[in-house]
Amino acid sequence: xxxxxxxxxxxxxxxxxxxxxxxxxxxxxxxxxxxxxxxxxxxxxxxxxxxxxxxxxxxxxxxxxxxxxxxxxxxxxxxxxxxxxxxxxxxxxxxxxxxxxxxxxxxxxxxxxxxxxxxxxxxxxxxxxxxxxxxxxxxxxxxxxxxxxxxxxxxxxxxxxxxxxxxxxxxxxxxxxxxxxxxxxxxxxxxxxxxxxxxxxxxxxxxxxxxxxxxxxxxxxxxxxxxxxxxxxxxxxxxxxxxxxxxxxxxxxxxxxxxxxxxxxxxxxxxxxxxxxxxxxxxxxxxxxxxxxxxxxxxxxxxxxxxxxxxxxxxxxxxxxxxxxxxxxxxxxxxxxxxxxxxxxxxxxxxxxxxxxxxxxxxxxxxxxxxxxxxxxxxxxxxxxxxxxxxxxxxxxxxxxxxxxxxxxxxxxxxxxxxxxxxxxxxxxxxxxxxxxxxxxxxxxxxxxxxxxxxxxxxxxxxxxxxxxxxxxxxxxxxxxxxxxxxxxxxxxxxxxxxxxxxxxxxxxxxxxxxxxxxxxxxxxxxxxxxxxxxxxxxxxxxxxxxxxxxxxxxxxxxxxxxxxxxxxxxxxxxxxxxxxxxxxxxxxxxxxxxxxxxxxxxxxxxxxxxxxxxxxxxxxxxxxxxxxxxxxxxxxxxxxxxxxxxxxxxxxxxxxxxxxxxxxxxxxxxxxxxxxxxxxxxxxxxxxxxxxxxxxxxxxxxxxxxxxxxxxxxxxxxxxxxxxxxxxxxxxxxxxxxxxxxxxxxxxxxx
Numbered sequence: 033x034x035x036x037x038x039x040x041x042x043x044x045x046x047x048x049x050x051x052x053x054x055x056x057x058x059x060x061x062x063x064x065x066x067x068x069x070x071x072x073x074x075x076x077x078x079x080x081x082x083x084x085x086x087x088x089x090x091x092x093x094x095x096x097x098x099x100x101x102x103x104x105x106x107x108x109x110x111x112x113x114x115x116x117x118x119x120x121x122x123x124x125x126x127x128x129x130x131x132x133x134x135x136x137x138x139x140x141x142x143x144x145x146x147x148x149x150x151x152x153x154x155x156x157x158x159x160x161x162x163x164x165x166x167x168x169x170x171x172x173x174x175x176x177x178x179x180x181x182x183x184x185x186x187x188x189x190x191x192x193x194x195x196x197x198x199x200x201x202x203x204x205x206x207x208x209x210x211x212x213x214x215x216x217x218x219x220x221x222x223x224x225x226x227x228x229x230x231x232x233x234x235x236x237x238x239x240x241x242x243x244x245x246x247x248x249x250x251x252x253x254x255x256x257x258x259x260x261x262x263x264x265x266x267x268x269x270x271x272x273x274x275x276x277x278x279x280x281x282x283x284x285x286x287x288x289x290x291x292x293x294x295x296x297x298x299x300x301x302x303x304x305x306x307x308x309x310x311x312x313x314x315x316x317x318x319x320x321x322x323x324x325x326x327x328x329x330x331x332x333x334x335x336x337x338x339x340x341x342x343x344x345x346x347x348x349x350x351x352x353x354x355x356x357x358x359x360x361x362x363x364x365x366x367x368x369x370x371x372x373x374x375x376x377x378x379x380x381x382x383x384x385x386x387x388x389x390x391x392x393x394x395x396x397x398x399x400x401x402x403x404x405x406x407x408x409x410x411x412x413x414x415x416x417x418x419x420x421x422x423x424x425x426x427x428x429x430x431x432x433x434x435x436x437x438x439x440x441x442x443x444x445x446x447x448x449x450x451x452x453x454x455x456x457x458x459x460x461x462x463x464x465x466x467x468x469x470x471x472x473x474x475x476x477x478x479x480x481x482x483x484x485x486x487x488x489x490x491x492x493x494x495x496x497x498x499x500x501x502x503x504x505x506x507x508x509x510x511x512x513x514x515x516x517x518x519x520x521x522x523x524x525x526x527x528x529x530x531x532x533x534x535x536x537x538x539x540x541x542x543x544x545x546x547x548x549x550x551x552x553x554x555x556x557x558x559x560x561x562x563x564x565x566x567x568x569x570x571x572x573x574x575x576x577x578x579x580x581x582x583x584x585x586x587x588x589x590x591x592x593x594x595x596x597x598x599x600x601x602x603x604x605x606x607x608x609x610x611x612x613x614x615x616x617x618x619x620x621x622x623x624x625x626x627x628x629x630x631x632x633x634x635x636x637x638x639x640x641x642x643x644x645x646x647x648x649x650x651x652x653x654x655x656x657x658x659x660x661x662x663x664x665x666x667x668x669x670x671x672x673x674x675x676x677x678x679x680x681x682x683x684x685x686x687x688x689x690x691x692x693x694x695x696x697x698x699x700x701x702x703x704x705x706x707x708x709x710x711x712x713x714x715x716x717x718x719x720x721x722x723x724x725x726x727x728x729x730x731x732x733x734x735x736x737x738x739x740x741x742x743x744x745x746x747x748x749x750x751x752x753x754x755x756x757x758x759x760x761x762x763x764x765x766x767x768x769x770x771x772x773x774x775x776x777x778x779x780x781x782x783x784x
Contacts (some may be wrong), residue, residue, distance in 0.1 A: 060415075061085060061336070061377040061472070064111055064132070065345060066099035067092075067368040068612070077371070079111060079130060084336075084375065085382070086418045087364055087471060093135040095128050101148065101332065101372035105172050106155045108376035109133065112172070114146040114159070127159055129175055138175050141168075143774075147188050152220060153196030160187040160201070163776055165735065167201060169223075181223055184216060186779065189244045193267070194251040196220060202243040202256060204235075206767075206779050211235045213243050213258050217270060227270045233261045246289035246298060253313065255298055259285040262300065262311070278318055281305050288332060292355070293339035301330045301344065304610075308333070308344065310358065321358040324351060327628045329609060332372045338379040340473035345373030347609055352420070354473050361469055362420040369612065382416025384474040389466050391529075394481035396582070400456040404582045405530040405550060407449045408466045408478060417472035419445040424452075430461035431479060449550030451532050451576070460484045496583040497524035499531075499575055506572075506591030511598035513564050518547075519557040520587065524579045528553030532576045535560075537568035540588050547573075562595060564602065564632040569594040604631040604684035604692035611680060611698040616775075618703045619720025620672045623665040627694070629684035634658065639683045644670050644724045646677040647695055672747060674702045674720040674772040704780040707768045709761055713743070716750040716768055716780075723773040730771040733760045756784070 061084035066077050077099040078092045097115040104111055111130045125139025126146040140159070147162035156178065157170040167187055169178040185203040192199055199218045204211050215229040232243075235258055246255045247267075254265040257280075264274040280287055282305030290299040300309040306329060308322040324330055324346055332345035335355060342358075344351040347369050352361040391407040398404055412418055424440035427433060440450050462485050467477035499522040510516055522528050531551040534543040547560050570592045578584045609626040617623055629635050635658045641650035642665070654663055665671060665680075681695040702720035709715075714733075721729060722745065729745055731738040731752060738759055742752040750770060752759070761784050770777045 059108075059378040059381075061379045061381060062108075062375070063087075063343065063350070064102055064104070064374045064376070065350065065366075066102055066113065066371040066373070067366065068098065068370070077113070078368075079113065079132075080366075081132065084377065084379070085416065085471065087362075093130055093132075095130060095137065096139070097124055097126070097128060099371055102374045103149050103151055103157075104374050104376050106151055110172065111374065112149045112151070112157060113372075114149045116145055116147050116162075126161075129172065140170070140175050145776075147186075148190055150190050150192070152192050152199065153194070154220065156220075158190055158199065160190060162186045162188060163779075165779070179223055181218065185214075191245045191247045191254070192220070193247070194249065198226070198267075200245060200247070200254055202245055204243060206781055213256070215245070215254070215256060215265070229265060229270055229272070231272055232256060232263050233258045235259050244287060244289050246291045248291050248313070249293055249295040253295075255289050255291070257287050257289060257300075262289070262298075274316075276311065276316070276318060278309055278311075281307065282330075288330070290333050290335065293335055299333060299342070301333045303331060304329045306330065308353075322351075322353060322360065325363070327607075327609075331370060334373050334375050336375055336379045336472070337377070340379065341471075343373055343375060345370055348607065352471060352473075354469070356473070361473060362471060369607070369609075379472060382472075383413045385416070385419060385468055385470055385476045386411040386413065387466060387468055387476040387478045389464060389478045389480045391580075392464065392480055392483045392582075394483065396483040398454045398462075398483065398485050398582050400454055400458070400485060400487050402454045402582055403576060403578065403584045404452050404454055405449050405578050406452050406464055406466070407530070407550075409448060410468055410476075412470070417470035417474060420469050420471050421445060422447050422466060422468045424450055425465045425467070426455075427463040427465065427479075428457060428459045428461060428485075430482060431463045431465075434463075434465050447550075449530055451530070451549055451578075454485055458486050460486070494581070494583065495525045496585040497522055497528050497577040497579050499523075499577045499585055499587040501573065501575065501587055501589050504573070504589060504593045506589050506593050508593040510562060510593070510595050512562050512566050512595055513598040514562050516560045516562055517557065518560060518573060520575055521556060522553075522575070522577045524553075524577070524583075526579055526581070528577055529580050530578050531555060533558055534574050534576075536572045536574065536588075537566070537570060539570040539592055540572045540574070543574045564598065564600055565634070566595055567597050569596075571595050600633055600686065600688035600690065602632045602686075603690040604629050604635050604686050606682050606684050606692050606694035608680065608682055608694050608696040612696055616699045616701045619674055619700050620703075623671065623680075623698075625663045625665060625680055625682075627661055627682045629658075629661070629682065629692070631684070631686045631690075631692075634687050635684045636687055637685050641681040641683065642668070643679040643681065644675055644677060646697070647679045647681070650679075650681055670724055671700060672719060673700065674723040674775050675700050675725065676773070676775055677725070699775060701775050702770055702772045702777040704768065704770065704777050707780050707782040709756065709759070709766075709782070709784050712755055713751055713753050714759055714761070714768070716770065717748060718777070718780075719748055720777070721745060721750050721770060721772060722747040723775075726773050728773050732769045732771065734762060734766055736760045 063082040065080045080092045099113040100116040102111050115126050126141035126144040129138045145163045147160045149159045157172040159168045167181040185205045187201050189202045201216045213232040217226040256263050260280045266273045282302030286303035288301040288303050298311040306324045311318050328346045328348040334343050342353040349365040351363045387410045389408045422443040424437045425434035465479045469475050502519040532549045533547040535545040536543045572589045574588045576586045607628045638656040640654045641652050643650045676699045683693045704718040707716045744751050767779045769779045
């Protein structure tokens with residue numbers, strides 16, 4: 033025991049010294065997360081600023097657009113947030129620069145869609161205007177344009193060579209037979225096109241976006257995804273030298289690519305999906321390494337600057353993975369839907385945690401099947417990452433091998449004890465190893481000296497503690513939601529060291545609900561908030577009390593007491609996962625609606641409603657039972673028309689009649705499937721050429737608006753009669769698009 037006390041004093045003095053010398057740290061590690069405003073109806077987002085050391089949100093800044101991704105400036109002081117789908121309003125920017133200290137904003141590209149915005153190694157901001165077929169270079173300090181690269185077909189993603197000399201831009205040429213993907217390689221100094229890389233698998237007409245890229249840390253390998261295929265490009269020869277497929281189940285077959293800092297692995301996340309894969313570039317092996325929760329979807333992934341942890345952004349929070357072995361460190365749930373994630377700051381800050389086991393002690397004898405409390409002390413050093421979890425393992429061969437103790441594989445961050453049922457074995461070389469990992473992926477562990485597990489031997493303290501319940505004792509009646517005051521008397525001839533309190537709803541046959549574990553020996557009362565969902569007329573309490581020698585006793589309330597249901601005034605919580613405001617859905621296509629309804633007691637029924645006037649009026653489309661969480665909207669006439677005011681609403685009713693609801697605004701866009709110019713008549717066919725509002729249709733030929741009055745307009749056809757000069761039609765390849773009530777269709781190419 034003296035050795036244990038000395039070790040704890042050593043930890044304390046190290047803690048004091050470190051506090052004195054490292055109390056002040058600058059450039060603290062920070063996470064930035066885009067989160068949608070409530071219900072996603074405002075067309076705006078907020079940027080949450082999260083302390084990476086504690087995962088606590090420190091502040092948030094509103095931004096006047098529906099954010100997609102966040103790119104940080106080279107000094108980490110600004111964030112550039114793009115709205116990929118743009119806006120129907122000329123007052124709403126497609127890209128904003130946010131000062132991450134004071135929240136001041138500056139916007140650009142009002143009403144336009146910015147597919148990506150990235151900062152090059154020479155600190156220039158490149159904005160990809162997918163609908164405008166161009167890339168604009170900006171000064172990130174004042175947002176003024178520097179240069180423009182035109183005639184880039186729907187640029188979607190951009191990556192830079194590590195030396196900053198090259199920019200790789202993925203493009204898509206739309207055609208009636210499929211969408212053809214290529215990569216334009218540009219000199220970042222002259223902005224001249226060096227080469228065009230083609231030969232990638234074509235995508236379907238409806239699938240315009242899946243061409244995200246990643247580049248290895250040494251710049252030798254470039255990766256590009258087209259739906260289910262990832263192509264590998266040798267950047268020396270600018271040619272494809274391999275490819276592989278993966279089972280992409282993300283929405284719209286989208287995926288995010290990210291190379292590991294060492295360049296050995298490519299991470300592939302199903303965007304708006306659930307699975308994360310790695311591809312080993314050396315061994316050419318694809319592995320699925322992680323699947324996110326059933327009720328959310330991956331939206332982004334980023335490595336910490338030190339490469340120790342990988343952050344997965346998702347709709348409902350974020351997950352931290354150990355970058356070394358790809359195991360989960362921790363997961364956080366948030367109350368807003370989220371999109372892009374970014375990290376900045378000094379992730380090498382601080383030190384690993386300090387940990388010291390305190391029980392069992394050297395040469396202590398434990399009895400097989402005895403309930404024993406393992407104890408330890410964990411200290412987080414100043415300016416260091418908070419604890420994520422603890423783990424306890426047992427060795428029976430003097431520390432040569434360890435096996436995780438069931439139930440102690442992932443204990444809470446604040447856990448400092450664990451009640452263990454000693455296995456039915458005999459050994460004099462037993463050891464306990466307690467380990468911890470912090471939120472920065474740093475580990476610490478402590479191993480006890482040898483102790484004995486044996487049913488033989490005598491000596492020492494063999495007298496168990498005594499314990500008696502004072503309140504409740506049985507016969508009482510409480511309401512769910514009440515605060516239950518529990519009191520008892522416990523004592524021991526030497527001293528009580530720990531106490532565990534649990535609850536039974538079957539008259540004491542089982543005690544599945546742990547109210548508290550590892551209570552100190554001097555604790556003689558406990559306050560318990562009875563859950564709203566708990567109801568039983570056979571409720572009992574059990575208290576297990578232990579002393580330092582491992583002796584234990586228990587007391588169970590003498591008879592049953594009752595918990596009856598109280599008045600439930602809490603409405604269910606509804607979260608809509610799809611569709612969301614970042615989605616633009618093609619008119620006439622089936623729409624997948626996904627949601628999650630939860631309640632403090634139970635949901636009894638749900639309903640789906642649809643509005644085409646921004647939520648002013650709704651029509652009920654379908655009703656559901658308690659567990660339904662998806663539905664496909666189809667065969668609804670108004671879904672064939674273009675609108676920016678479509679709103680899906682889910683209501684959920686609980687057993688008490690409380691109703692919760694959530695709404696999600698989405699856009700239905702026009703789609704062109706064919707275009708031809710013959711006999712001085714331009715005919716465009718498709719769907720969604722009329723809207724539910726004004727039917728204001730604008731025609732663009734080769735990116736120039738045609739001001740002539742059309743001959744006829746229906747929801748599936750647009751014709752206009754004029755000579756080629758007035759229409760702006762050129763010999764060779766031409767592009768046409770329609771803008772219906774401010775909502776832009778796809779670009780469609782045709783030959784003349």
